Amino acid sequence: MRLLATLLLLVPLAAQEPAAPAPAPGKPADQAAPPPATQTATPPAAQLAAQPAAQPAEAPPQTSTDNWLQGSFEVGYRWIPGGIDGNFDAYRSVVNLGQGPKLLDADFTILNPSKILFDRADVHATSWGGDPYNTLRVDIQKNKIYRLLADYRNIAYFNFLPSYADPTLSQGVQLNQNAYDTAIRTLNVQLDLLPGKWITPYVAFARNTQFGSGITEFFTDQNNYAVASLYSDQTNDYRAGVRMEMGRYHLTIEQGGTTFKDDQGASNNEPNAGNVPGLFNGQPLVLNQLQEQYRVRSNSVYTKVLGAANPFSWMTITGQFVYERPHTDVNYVQTSAGNFFLNDLFQFYSGGQDVLTGYANMPHSFGNVTVELRPWKRLRIVEFWNTDRYHNSSNALLAENLLLVGTAPLTDQQLATDRLNLNYSEEEIDAFYDVTSHLILRGGYRYVWGNTDLGAPALSGLMLETGSVRQNIGIAGVNYRLGQKFRVVADAEGSSSGQTFFRTGLQQYQKAHIRASYDVITSLHLAGDFSLLNNNNPDPTVKLDFASKVESASLFWTPKGGKWANLLLDYSRSAISSNILYLVPETLTPTPSIYKENAHALTAVVTVRWFTFGGSLFTSSGSRPTQYYQPLARFSLPLNKHIRWNTEWRWYSMSEAFYAYEDFRSNQLMTSLRFTR
Amino acid sequence: MSTRCMRNSCLQAVCSVVAGIVLALCLTIPVAAAESPGYVGSETCKTCHEEIYNNLQKTPHFAIETGARKGWEKKSCESCHGPGAKHAESASADDIRNPAKLTPVETDHTCLTCHLNQRTPGGRIASGHAKDQVGCTTCHFVHGAAGAKLVEHKKSEINARCSTCHISEWAAFNRPYKHRLPEGAMSCMDCHNPHATFSADTMRTSFGNEPGCLQCHSDKRGPFVFEHAPMRLEGCVACHEPHGSANPRMLVRHEQSLVCLECHSNVSMPSAQNAKIGGVPPAFHDLRTSRFQNCTVCHVKVHGSYVDRELLR
Structure with missing residues (x-):
């Protein structure tokens, strides 16, 4: 039966285009089973070293009533002596740390001796007290009754990069568009009932909000104006389901729904000359007043079913199906006053009002099935099929009223419809063969196909654009392990021809990835990583030639268990080269767009007793040469068994060769006390 | 949404749940392995491995000991390690199954006996980690580690765990414009599901089947x-x-x-x-x-x- 099932899996391949060659499967499958190999364990101390400022892991909580509360918290104060040297907006966009008292970290566990409402609660919070990134995680559980998990994150998103808003700033032209000063807050709460039982119902709620201010754009035919904007949107996600674990069969059924509202707007209440100051046809183009208001409401319901089964010891099947049906309603009003120009009528107008109502529906289906067969002990065959389909249809009615200068007002109504359909599928089959207990070979083939049609740009003269994707991809891999000390994983895949949706998509490409780790001695861990991607599109109108290469190495040394000293070194070198033809808009002349980046990233941290020093640096050359340095020095002195005094100095420095006006430097000094119970 | 649509959706959901339960119950095969001879019970294991047993007690895995999995009451150790009578008698490591020393595939299949469907949309078997033979025990401490945790939960610790192998990816966060992972505001798992997804690069999904990025950038949805x-x-x-x-x-x-x-x-x-x-x-x-x-x-x-x-x- 297993042979029959294996053959059945292979049948679909016969109906497809020829596959790229896969590697030989190795030795015959009926060899004796190899002795078991061992896995490479991750050095536990590596976690600490990767976070140079982190404290040692806390001791495991005890169940005795004396130790019902265990954990730590750290409070401190950060100074920025001398303030920010250089571009403050760039500093806020990249670092954004400020002065003041901070709750740097709180991490504690409550073991409830009475076990009345809960058995255990874990709370973890970071960076409260004015820092731009606040997190809180609460995990409360009562054995076999419930588990409540809540995760909150508040990220201040400030982004006002002068070079992005205006690459010609150095020429003295000030454009202010595209700035954000918002907060993005995300909350996830999930309550599992009867955890560990064969049936676990759950309910969950998630919320994502963004609010704040920024600078956006009011666009007219001959001028555009930077105007103040307010952002306010909120998404709520409600879901409930049941997870069933029944021996060899597992099933999850979930029903969910989302609501979304977006009430963003823009306004301007003073004369604004826009980005084209001066006169146009003898008159200034000026915006005196603007009110723009969006009222977007969206909702969706979705149903999710996940199943997994081990019907036989040699077969595993998993699958998932999700269907959702999002719908959006739009109301939009814009009123403006000033002096503007209308290209279509070649006439000035003094104001106008636009009112739009619209909607969009996008039913979306997603499904996949994976089957793993183990016909012989050394051989595994994994077949995977996936499909993703959505069809967005929308329309909008725009009523436009323009106050033309010298003539009667112009009233117009436009009905616009749009669509975006996607049918995308992929199928992959992989064979894994255990040549020896240390060596596993993998070969496979993936076929990707799909099509899309969508509203075409107005200048194309077409109603619809269509595109399709067809790819035959060969896959190969090797995995070698020698005990717990040495491990190498290599993967490669490639496609010799095909179709892609976009000019920049993967066409004729080769990917390779090699990862290795070696524990030279117990206290010395070495790791390396190499990845490569080449992508070409020989189409004479495209001529895409893309290459990316990343080489990384890591060393972690913890003599005598790292009790007195440890050393972490991470080095990464990356090179990106891209060359593709594009059309220069003013002449429609094909011209190569060349992007190059050669970058080095280094992290080095040395800890000796109470002192830690090192930091990280990034330096790149090419299209946007950039240097970004973050050195640090830290002194951590235990005052007694429960209190540790930490003092840290950090330096942030960014410089860009082509955009020197964005450079900044900042010294930061922080001192804190960490209390541990 | 109209009332009719809502009613249809609810009806579909209820039917799905009922059908699923009926199907699952019909297909359930009782687990009888624990009734086989050769099992000695966890108390016997505790005699020599008291520290491990005490750690295990504080983890969710101890639910097996108290009957969360039918047939394995008081045999939580042997639910993964197999029958321990021979080992208890000889005290030889060769006489007991040690999942940590099996091949990653074999270790995975031990864990997936119970965890095949838990928070692993689509199943672990198709994930990048599975293809690269990165077993469950590479990241998870089955007996519980410091803090009696099976795995790291703090964002900074999760990032440290992932960056041990994903050196190049972590190095990219040294660049000036990045997501706020080094600051501890986010973790790799906010965007990736290390167990399995069918999206490229094990990207999470959000709101049903939308890309995981939209979890925080839902205004782009x-x-x-x-x-x-x-x-x-x-x-x-x-x-x-x-x-x-x-x-x-x-x-x-x-x-x-x-x-x-x-x-x-x-x-x-x-x-x-x-x-x-x-x-x-x-x-x-x-x-x-x-x-x-x-x-x-x-x-x-x-x-x-x-x-x-x-x-x-």
């Missing part, structure tokens, strides 16, 4: 009246480097206009053999002027617009 195709067809990575970039807004190019123009440069579009989406650049844009240096100065709704086909508002 739509559906928009006027969509921007790359958002749907290739996702955020068509224009952004999510791990980090030297370019503002984590863009894939140093100048924003080139991000757009590399796609919007089709002359012979659409050719029958190899159609490309993206159209042609509007000829009246003179990039020599400051006003047109950055496409998103005017096309502000580049992720999709509720109002304007040209994404101007």
